[in-house]
Amino acid sequence: MDTSSVTAEGSACISERQNSILTTGKSKSSIHCADDSLAGSVSQRACVFCGARVVLNPVTDAAHLVHGPIGCATCTWDIRGSLSSGSEMYRNSFSTDMKERDVVFGGEKKLATCIDEIVGKYHPPAIFVYSTCVSGMIGDDIIAVCKAASERHATDVIPVESSGFLSGNKVVGYRAAAIALMQLIKPKVGETVEKTRKLNFLGEYNLGGEKWVVERYLREIGIEINVAFTGDSTVAALKQAPGACLNLVQCTGSMHWVAMSLEQEFGTPYLDVNFFGAENTAGSLRKIAQFYGEPEMIRRTEALIEREQARIQPVLQKYRKKLAGKRAAIYVGGAFKAVAIIHQLKELGMEIVLTGTQTGKKEEYDNLSTLLDPGTIIIDDANPAELEKFLLEKNVDVMAGGVKERVLAYKLGIGFVDHNHDRKDGLAGFDGAVRFAREVYVTTCTPVWSQLKATGRRA
């Protein structure tokens, strides 16, 4: 792979951003990723509120009330592909719809009325109340309002301190959500939750039914999921979280802190797992079986892996033939996802030439570099101009990313596969690996690209 012509450090982009872009094997320094986005840049990043919302919204039977002007609620209304096996409450959009008067005189009273009316209409087992830029700015005390409402209605009304301006980094919002979750699951005085042999699955959002896939595997080897954080969860199930004997952590960006808190408060150990890709799935199942250490479980796990691998490998082989040697780029929200995709694309025989995230941490970027071939570009908080430049320079065939990258990739004549929190297709487990391969194949090899021949670079 000849990448000598690319020196990311000398990119035409923004000079202040040169430390946010690295070329593996070339750059001496480490990546700057905790920097705030530059004022005036076209960032793909969002805000604290966004981070909190994506983590909590999959709690299915809770009412999610956004305390702010209407946009914050509208723009986050049912945008995740998190599925529910029961209540659809979480797919409604509640907003206090703050008006000028509320900004001037404070919105606490309106918030309290909204909570009262939601309780009156729906009697949800819990209400999450999200603060936004404005409610935070004018100093509405949502903690006090929630506390009073909790007492008034004898139900959980949980404040989520997610004012957008606190940071441009979604990770801060993940923390706000995590704090809210810990508040929700903390047993009331005098109550205890009995330990079971079940496990919690943290950082699993049941996109396209992914939690259900893993649940089937675990059931087969003899373990039940206590509750997932937060895919297809209910308030009652979350409150049983202390009863698990193990926590699995999948999406590290959002859930490591929760795992550590659960360990501290309830003594539950945790394991990092990853169910994206056949190899990762097999490895994670083995890790879990090892933890329980029961010979029967280990035997069943090996049998499951053998059976599933035998079933899917011939199919993957077919896609591998079509995709081997194609060049891929990855730009996703967090490093966990980037790692997962790197593994899967490598399993398909593809070359990864560009990787980036919106919110990766330094250690995570260091880890990424070790997975990638020399010459691969690594980029933090990319703007579209940078993405475009490297996609073209690196002659990328297919890109994995989120909603904003999709249309950019298409315009450049590059295939695209959705691997963000709003995707609709389950990509976890053995069948997920096949589905992922199929998606990569469909977009990379669609006959539509040949229609571009007259003008395109794919000619």
Add this chain to the structure above:
Amino acid sequence: MLECIPEGPVEHTTGKINPAKTCQPLGAMYAALGIHGCLPHSHGSQGCCAYHRMHLNRHFRDPVLASSSSFTEGASVFGGAANLKTSIKNVFAIYNPEIMAVHTTCLSETIGDDLPNIIKTAEIPEGKSVIHVNTPSYHGSHITGFSGMCKAMVSYLAQADGTTKKSQMNVIPGFVNPGDMREIRRIVDTLGVKMIMFPDTSNVLDTPLTSKYQMYPDGGATVAEIRDAGNSEVTLALGSFASHDAAEVLQDKCGVTGIPLKLPIGIKATDDFIMAVKDWFGVEIPASLTLERGQVVDTLIDTHFHYQGKRVAVFGDPDHVIALTEFLLAMGIVPVYVLTGTPGKAFEAEIRKMLEDAGITGSKVKAKGDLFELQQWIKEAPVDLLIGTSYGKYIARAEDVPFVRFGFPILDRAVHPLMPVVGYRGCLRLIEQISNALLECRDRDCLDEDFELVL
């Protein structure tokens, strides 16, 4: 599946459940994209900018670029002036647009940033422009924000070079799709009148796939064109909520006569639009347009028995809903629930007048409403058809009502931004969608013995 809405009357006096609008900055961003070589800029925290880009992106399925002042806690405490000045410097240095269109957010409004002064004292490269509009999210809706940005275009850019006017007209098209703007241009071209349309997102958000990415696509009204709008004889402002204000400002500032019209959706509103051009410029109406109109009438007669007398619920942006209601009445359809999320008493008054003229009583009409309320109405007394944005799909499924997608946003179907609903061609599309939705429903639900090949 989604039967969360409780039955019977419940207290819903404050806040919104399942909103039928979004906030001002989104509309301002969309309007700004209709200026050629423009980078919209969101003066606030990053989330707003990211969300609005994503929302537009999902509707248009084309890249939407906008920059942000990237507020953090510091800016929120000390004011955003430094962030905006740095943004202006960075935007021109890095992205080099012709013009930067700044809109505020609830955050910068609450802090009280003084935009005119910040912009005046910012370093703006020679020949480049920065315009701004105040769009606090706690006021109005995305339509108000769109209107505000149109006003900003006029007040910052339009100029009258003397008292003599050029034989040309301005059209302010409202918050419509690029396909609609393209159709408006086609009609005006057919009439042979020179037009400046702003904003114009055709060739910006409906660009062809060439495997080359243009940060600033070929489309959009140029700064020079918007400047020259001050020399036009007349402005046709399509839609009272999105476009009339800008036309008024242009009339006051440059003496360009403003003619307020509806969005040209439906036969009558299209007739009015074409007649306004004809009357002002004295042009003949070409046979091709007369033919198009005749085809619409012919199609209406061919299909009227499919929909006449049906009870329909309509929701969406006010200008769209006003024009569509007029067309539905002309088709013999009965709008029983008419709702918009945007505030405005004028909306209710205008719809009520239309219903009254048509002799229809008992309909519910509401501005500043939400979809919770609409669904409650439908639960109380069902309808035969629902027309509105993608958010209507929850109601359509829960209440088992055929559904026609119309307006902004449409997040779950493709191609619609390219297909006009304005003009006579738009009439055909609406007739097709409405008839087909009802007929699909009939085919799905009827007994075997009633299942017909020919309908």
